[in-house]
Amino acid sequence: MSSSNKRERELARAKRERQVNRATSAKRKRGVFAPAALILVIALLVVWNKWNSEQTSVTPSQSNTQSSSIYCGDAPIANVAAASFTKPDKMDLSKKSYQWVLNTNCGQIVIELDHKAAPTTVNSMLFLTENKFFDNTPCHRITTSGLFVLQCGDPTGVGSGGPGYKFKDENLPKQKENNYPAGTIAMANSGPGTNGSQFFIVYDDTTLGANYTIFGHVIRINQLE
Numbered sequence: 001m002s003s004s005n006k007r008e009r010e011l012a013r014a015k016r017e018r019q020v021n022r023a024t025s026a027k028r029k030r031g032v033f034a035p036a037a038l039i040l041v042i043a044l045l046v047v048w049n050k051w052n053s054e055q056t057s058v059t060p061s062q063s064n065t066q067s068s069s070i071y072c073g074d075a076p077i078a079n080v081a082a083a084s085f086t087k088p089d090k091m092d093l094s095k096k097s098y099q100w101v102l103n104t105n106c107g108q109i110v111i112e113l114d115h116k117a118a119p120t121t122v123n124s125m126l127f128l129t130e131n132k133f134f135d136n137t138p139c140h141r142i143t144t145s146g147l148f149v150l151q152c153g154d155p156t157g158v159g160s161g162g163p164g165y166k167f168k169d170e171n172l173p174k175q176k177e178n179n180y181p182a183g184t185i186a187m188a189n190s191g192p193g194t195n196g197s198q199f200f201i202v203y204d205d206t207t208l209g210a211n212y213t214i215f216g217h218v219i220r221i222n223q224l225e
Contacts, residue, residue: 082155084164088127093119100125100216108222111185117171118215121187121195125215128163128197148204151188153197162196169193171214178205185216
């Protein structure tokens with residue numbers, strides 16, 4: 001790698017760290033919802049490495065549970081017996097801000113929810129969280145070329161599961177380059193108005209059709225000791 005490319009990567013990493021630090025320091029009073037949604041080992045390692053360029057990159061073929069600096073427990077078994085609902089209950093979204101904490105087998109992913117711009121989505125995700133819908137569910141899909149997303153939220157672990165209901169799109173970005181930047185949390189779908197429980201974490205700047213509801217952003221990753 002040339003010195004100029006190395007310098008560019010270091011500057012980009014420093015910029016992302018500053019953005020996360022600014023977001024973290026600005027958050028003090030908030031409500032916290034913490035699902036026990038476990039993430040596949042490989043998935044979180046890829047996310048972690050994209051934000052920490054000193055570590056070696058991880059590819060989907062690597063299924064071990066240990067790297068030079070990260071140790072993870074066993075990945076979860078798909079929860080095929082997850083509950084099904086006709087519609088979500090109305091949640092209290094009156095607080096100034098909310099964090100959604102994904103407790104994983106590699107550590108925590110802390111997400112700031114955008115309940116102002118995506119109230120229907122946030123309401124549904126918090127409802128499912130309170131009903132333990134995401135407990136012991138894997139992230140079933142990771143893409144590593146062109147599209148940089150980690151997809152989660154399917155209790156069956158195969159990409160076709162959902163909560164039993166669907167809801168509308170909201171807070172769609174403009175169609176432009178990198179319209180889903182690193183750290184974005186958005187809903188997966190199979191067409192307009194088909195949101196359910198599946199969501200994806202963008203771990204590197206990605207350009208997509210402006211069809212996926214953005215409902216939050218990663219503000220911190222807490223690695224397991």
